[in-house]
Amino acid sequence: MGKKISLKRNFKWMFAANLLYAFLQWLMLIIMAKLGNEELVGYYTLALAATTPIMLFFSFQLRGIQATDARDDYQFRDYFSLRVIGVFLALLVCIAVSFLSDYSFEAKIIIFLIAISKMIEGISDVIYGLLQRHEVMNKVAVSMISRGAISLLLFVLFYWVTRNFYLAILGFVLGWLLVMLFYDFPNAMKYIDKPYLTFNYNKLWRLFLLALPLGAIMMMGALSTNIPRYFIENYLSIEQLGIFGAISYILVGAARFTTAISQTVSPRLAKYYASGNKGAFVKLLALVLLVNGALGMVGLAAAVLFGEPILTLVYTESYAVYSDLFVWVMLISLFSFLGSALGVGATSMRIFTSQVPIHITKLVVTIICSVWLIEDYGLNGAAWTLAVAAFVSMVFYTTLIHKGLKNIRQVEVGI
Template sequence: MQQLKPLTLRRNFSWTFTGNLVYAASQWGMLVVLAKLGSPEMVGQFTLGLAVTAPVMMFTNLQLRSIQVTDAKGEYVFADYLGLRLIGTGLALLIIAGITMKAGYRWETSLVIFAIGLAKAFESISDIFYGLIQQHERMDKIAIALMIKGPLSLLLLGLGVSVTGSVVGGAIGLAIAWGLILCFWDLRNGRLILNNSSNGREESDLLVADAEPGNSQNSLYPRWHQKTLSKLVLLALPLGFVMMLISLNTNIPRYFIERYLGERELGIFAAISYLMVVGSMVVSALAESASPRLAKYYAEGNSTAFGTLMLKLVGVGLMLGVGGVVVSVVAGKPILTLLYKPEYADRADLFAWLMVGAGIGYVSSFLGYGMTAARYFRVQMPLFVLVTGSCAIACFWLIPTQGVQGAAIALIIGAIVQAVFSFAVIAYAIYKIQKHEKTKSPPYVS
C-alpha cells in the first residue's frame, strides 16, 4: 500500500499555487473565449449564471471543507461530512431550479443558470474530497486535480460554444468536465487517502470499523446518522450563512448592474473584475496550505506561532494589493486591450478601482481564514451581515448614478468594513490564546 506522508508547508504552497494558477488561468480563459467568440452580452449571461448559483451553493455547502480541515480533534469522520454535503447539494439544485423557473429570465439564460448549477453540484462533492486531502496536508493531489480540471473545462466550454453558438452549450460542456473529474480523479484520491489512513490504526480499531462500516474515517461512503448530522449542521450553519453573505457581497454589484445597466455592462464588469483573481489565487494557495497549521497552533494554545503566521499572511496580502494597484494604474489599458477587446480597454479606470478593492480583500481573506482556523464561526455571521449590508446600500446609491465605477466603490466599502472587524476578531482570538496559555485549557470558540 502506498504510504502518503504530509508535505511541508513550502511544498504544499508550491503545489497549491501552481494548481490554482493553472485553474485560474483556465477560468479566465473561459471569459476570453466568450468575449472573443461572442459578445459582452454572452459574458454577461455566463456571469449571471454564476452570480445566481453561487450564493445558493455557498449556503448549502455550509463551508464544511473548512470545518473538516480544522477538525484537529477528529470530532467527525469523513462519512459524516460527505453525507451532509450530498444532502446540501441536492437541496441546492432544487433551489436553483426554483429560482430559474420563477425569476422570469429568458429561456436561454435560464438554461445557462441550470447547467452551471449542475456543474457546481459536481464541484461541491469534489470539495469534500479536497477537504479530506487537505486535512492530511497533501495539497499536491488537489493541485493535480485542478491542473486537469481547468484545461478540460476550458476545452469543453469552448467546444460547446463553437458547436452551438450559444452560452448554453458552453455551460453544458463545463458540467461534463467537472463531473468527469469527480468520477475519475477525486473519488480515486479520496479512496487512496482513506486507505492510507487506515494503515496507521490499531487492529482493534479496524475490527470496530469492519463491524460498523459507516462509522470510521476510512469509509468512502456517506453516513446519515441523525444525531451526528444535527450537531454538525448546528456547528456549520453559521458558516453557511457567512459563505452565502460573502458570495452575495461579491455578486450584489452584478445583480444591480444587470438590473440597471443590462447584460452588456455586466459582461464588461465581470471580465475586468476577474483580473482580481491573479492575487486571489496566491491568497487561496497560501491560506489553504496554512490553515491546518493555524488550527493546530490555536488548538495547542501557541499564541506566538499563531500570531506570527497570521502576521506573515497579512503582509503577503498587503504586498499583493499594492502591486495590483500599481500594475493597473501603469499598464491597465494595454493589458485590457491585449486580453479582451478595445471596448474593454476603454474602462481602464474601472480596473484601477477594482484592484484597490482587491488589495483590501486579500487582507480580509487571510484574516477570515484565521478566524475559521481558530473556530470562531458564529461571530462571522453578524460580521458579514454588516459587510454585505454596507455593500448593498452602496450599490443602491452609487450604481444608478456612477455606473460600473459605483459598483467598484461599493466593493471597496465592503472590503474595508470586513478588514476592520476581522482584525478585531483575530486580535481577540490571540488574546484568548494568551489567557488560556496560563491555564493550559483549549481556547476553542465556535
C-alpha cells in the same frame, strides 16, 4: 495512505495549481468575450451571481471545518454526507429561483448549467478538505489543474463542433464531472474506509448546527460580492454586467493566489491555536498577511500603470475605456486579500458564530452603497461599493482576531 509533504512544498503545489486554474478559467471567459459578445458574458456573470450564494450557503464551509478539525470531532463520511445533502438542496433552490424569475430563457439555461457545475465542485471540494487535512495538497493541485484543463478543452471542442455557446458550457460541466469521478474519488479512497455516506442523523445534525453559521457567512460574503451585479443588471444592462463581470474576474483570478496560501496554512494555524502556541500562530498569520498584501499592491500598481493595454490585449478595445474601473477593482483586491487572510485566521481559531455579525454588517453596507451609488455612477459606483464593503470587513476581522488571540489558552469550539 499518502505521505504528508512539507508546508513549503504544499504551498508551491497550490500556488502553481491556483495560477493555472485561474488562468484556464479566465481563458474561457476571454474566449466568450472575443468570440461572443458582452451580452453572453453578461449572462454567464448573472448565472454565477445567481448560483454562488445559494451553493455556498448549502456548502456550510465544510472544507474549512474539516481541514481545521484538529481534535477529530467528525469523520470524513460525516462531512461528505452533509455536503451531498447540501449540494442537492442547493441545486433544487437554484432551479426554483431561476425558473420563478423573469430572466430570459437563455439566462435560465446558463444558470441551470452553472448550478450543476457548482454541485460537482462542491462534492470535489469536500474531498479536497480531506486531502488538505492530511496536508497532501499536491493531489488537490493535480485535480484543480486537470479540472481546469479538461473543462476548457471540452468547452472549446463543443463550441468548435456545434458553434453553440450553451453546448460549450455543457462540455465545461462534463469536464468537471470526469475529474471528480476518475481522480477525486480514487484519491479519497486512499485516506478513508468505506462507506462514504453515514446515516448517523444525530451526528449529522450536530455537524449541521456547528457549520450553519459558516454557511450563512459564506452566503452573505457571496451576496456582498454579487449584489452590485444584481443592481447593474437592473439599473444598467446585461451588456454592462458583462463588462463588469469580465474586468472583475481579474479579481477572482487573483484571489486564487491568496486562496492557495490560506488553504495551505489553515491546518497548521489550527494546530498552533489548539495547542496554545500563540507565537507560532501570530508569526504564520503575519506572513500570510504580508504576502497577500504584497500581491494586492502589485496588482494595483499594474492597473494604474498598464490598465488600458492590459484590457485591450486580454479582451477587446471596447473594454479598454474602462481602465479606471480596472484600478478600482484592484484596490478591492488589496482589501479582499487582507480580509481573506484574517478570515482564515478566525476559522482556524474555530471562531464561527462571531463572524456572522461581520458579514451582516458588510451585507448591509453593500446594499446601501449599491442603492446610493450604482444608478448614478454606473460601473465605478459598483466598484466603490465593493471597496467600501471589503474595507469594513477587513477592519472588523482585525478586531475579531485580536479578541481570539487574547483567549488563545481558552479555546472552545464555536466561540
